[in-house]
Amino acid sequence: MRYKLSDCVTIISGGTPKKSQESYWNGNIPWITVKDFNGKYVSTTTDSITLEGLKHSSANLTEDQDILISARGTVGKVLMVGAGYTFNQSIYCLRADRSVLVPDYLFYWLEKNVSLVKQGTHGSVFETITKDTFDHLTIDLPDIEEQKKIAHKLSMFDRKINLNEQINDNLLETCKxxxxxxxxxxxxxxxxxxxxxxxxxxxxxxxxxxxxxxxxxxxxxxxxxxxxxxxxxxxxxxxxxxxxxxxxxxxxxxxxxxxxxxxxxxxxxxxxxxxxxxxxxxxxxxxxxxxxxxxxxxxxxxxxxxxxxxxxxxxxxxxxxxxxxxxxxxxxxxxxxxxIPTDNWVDNHISPFLKMTDLNKAETRLLKRIKSSLLNKYF
The missing domain is CATH 3.90.220.20 (DNA methylase specificity domains)
Incomplete structure (x- = not known):
C-alpha cells in the first residue's frame, strides 16, 4: 500500500544549546551532529549536553529505533539510534508509526531512496530539506510481517559490518x-x-x-x-x-x-x-x-x-x-x-594487527556490495 511518508512518521526537529553557556555542555546526554553519522548505528558522539542544556534549548530526546536524517549540507545520511540521544537543528528525527511501518524498514528505504530525498532540497549555497519535503515523498509498504523479514535480512549485514568496525577499533587501540x-x-x-x-x-x-x-x-x-x-x-x-x-x-x-x-x-x-x-x-x-x-x-x-x-x-x-x-x-x-623502532618490533607489535584490520575491511566491503544488491532487489 502506498503512503505519503509524512503520514506514517512523526517528524521531530533538533536544536543546539547556547555554546556560550558552559553549564549546558559536557554532560551525560549524547548530542549528535552530522559528523557522527557513520554506518547504521551511532557508536560515539563528539559532543554531549547537560539536562539543563536540554531544558533551555529546542533539542529533543530520541526514543528507541528512531531514525535520524541529515537535512542540511550533506543531505540524506541516515542513522538509527536508541533512546536518550539529542541532535542538532541540521537533523530531523523520524519516528515511525509502528502500526504501519517497521523502523528498520524505514531506515533501509531511506538509505536506498536518498536520491528522492535530495530532489526535495532547497537553497543555492547549502542543500536543505524541510518538513515539507516529507509531504512529497511516497513509500510503498508491504504488510508488517513482510517488512520485518526484509529488514531482518538487511540488518544481519549491518550487524556484521558494525562488529567488524568495533573489532578494528580494538585492534588499533592495541597498537597504540x-x-x-x-x-x-x-x-x-x-x-x-x-x-x-x-x-x-x-x-x-x-x-x-x-x-x-x-x-x-x-x-x-x-x-x-x-x-x-x-x-x-x-x-x-x-x-x-x-x-x-x-x-x-x-x-x-x-x-x-x-x-x-x-x-x-x-x-x-x-x-x-x-x-x-x-x-x-x-x-x-x-x-x-x-x-x-x-x-x-x-x-x-x-x-x-x-x-x-x-x-x-x-x-x-x-x-x-x-x-x-x-x-x-x-x-x-x-x-x-x-x-623510530626496529623493523622487528613493528613486525611483532603493529603489522599483524593492521593485517587483521585489512581483512575485516575487505570483508566489510564485500558485505556492503551484497547489501547493496539486496537494497536494489527490495526497494
Whole structure:
C-alpha cells in the first residue's frame, strides 16, 4: 500500500544549546551532529549536553529505533539510534508509526531512496530539506510481517559490518598501547630519533590541488579510478566518493596511490590520519592531504599508528598555524623528528594487527556490495 511518508512518521526537529553557556555542555546526554553519522548505528558522539542544556534549548530526546536524517549540507545520511540521544537543528528525527511501518524498514528505504530525498532540497549555497519535503515523498509498504523479514535480512549485514568496525577499533587501540609501552618504557627496540625526510625511502607528497580541476573530470558513478577526496575519521571509504576517468588519472600521476600509504590532512581537518586500503581499482588522493609512501611497508604501518597517537598529533600540531584556517606545509612536516623502532618490533607489535584490520575491511566491503544488491532487489 502506498503512503505519503509524512503520514506514517512523526517528524521531530533538533536544536543546539547556547555554546556560550558552559553549564549546558559536557554532560551525560549524547548530542549528535552530522559528523557522527557513520554506518547504521551511532557508536560515539563528539559532543554531549547537560539536562539543563536540554531544558533551555529546542533539542529533543530520541526514543528507541528512531531514525535520524541529515537535512542540511550533506543531505540524506541516515542513522538509527536508541533512546536518550539529542541532535542538532541540521537533523530531523523520524519516528515511525509502528502500526504501519517497521523502523528498520524505514531506515533501509531511506538509505536506498536518498536520491528522492535530495530532489526535495532547497537553497543555492547549502542543500536543505524541510518538513515539507516529507509531504512529497511516497513509500510503498508491504504488510508488517513482510517488512520485518526484509529488514531482518538487511540488518544481519549491518550487524556484521558494525562488529567488524568495533573489532578494528580494538585492534588499533592495541597498537597504540604497544606504542605507548615502546616510547614510555624506552624499550631497546627504539633505534633512533629520526628525521622523517630521511626515514621515508620513497617520498612525502601533496595530493592533487583544486587548481587542477579544469583538467580533471569528476564523476559520481564508478569510473576508471577512485578519487579519495576524503576518508572519514574511522578510515572508511563511506559516502561521497568521487571517481575520475583514465585521462584525469594519468594527469594526476603524482598523486597515484597503490595501497598502504599514510594520508594526513594538512588543511581544515588537520591531523586526521588515514591508511589507504589495497583495492583493485586505481586510486588518487585529493587536495588538502599529504601522503607518505615508504618502500618499507613496516615503516608505513608504524607511521600510521604513530601519527594517530598523542605523540604524533602533538608533532603535527607543533607545525600547524593559521588563524582563519589551520594548516601545515609539507616542508615542515618532512623535518619532524620522531622515534623510530626496529623493523622487528613493528613486525611483532603493529603489522599483524593492521593485517587483521585489512581483512575485516575487505570483508566489510564485500558485505556492503551484497547489501547493496539486496537494497536494489527490495526497494
Amino acid at each position: 598501547t604497544n606504542l605507548h609501552q615502546l616510547i614510555n618504557e624506552k624499550e631497546y627496540e627504539v633505534t633512533q630519533i629520526g628525521n622523517l625526510d630521511l626515514i621515508v625511502s620513497d617520498h612525502v607528497a601533496n595530493g592533487s590541488f583544486k587548481s587542477l580541476k579544469d583538467s580533471v573530470k569528476y564523476f559520481d558513478e564508478p569510473n576508471f579510478a577512485i578519487f579519495l577526496r576524503n576518508i572519514d575519521l574511522k578510515n572508511r571509504l563511506d559516502g561521497n566518493l568521487k571517481y575520475i576517468d583514465k585521462t584525469s588519472y594519468n594527469f594526476l600521476k603524482k598523486s597515484h596511490l597503490f595501497g598502504g600509504e599514510v594520508v594526513i590532512s594538512n588543511v581544515a581537518d588537520v591531523g586526521s590520519v588515514h591508511r589507504v586500503p589495497r583495492l583493485k581499482h586505481p586510486m588518487v588522493v585529493g587536495n588538502n592531504q599529504i601522503f607518505i609512501r615508504s618502500k618499507n611497508q613496516s615503516m608505513n604501518d608504524y607511521l600510521f599508528i604513530f601519527f594517530n597517537s598523542k605523540w604524533g598529533q602533538h608533532a603535527i600540531h607543533s607545525i600547524t598555524s593559521g588563524s582563519a584556517q589551520q594548516k601545515f606545509n609539507k616542508t615542515d612536516f618532512k623535518k619532524l623528528n620522531i622515534p
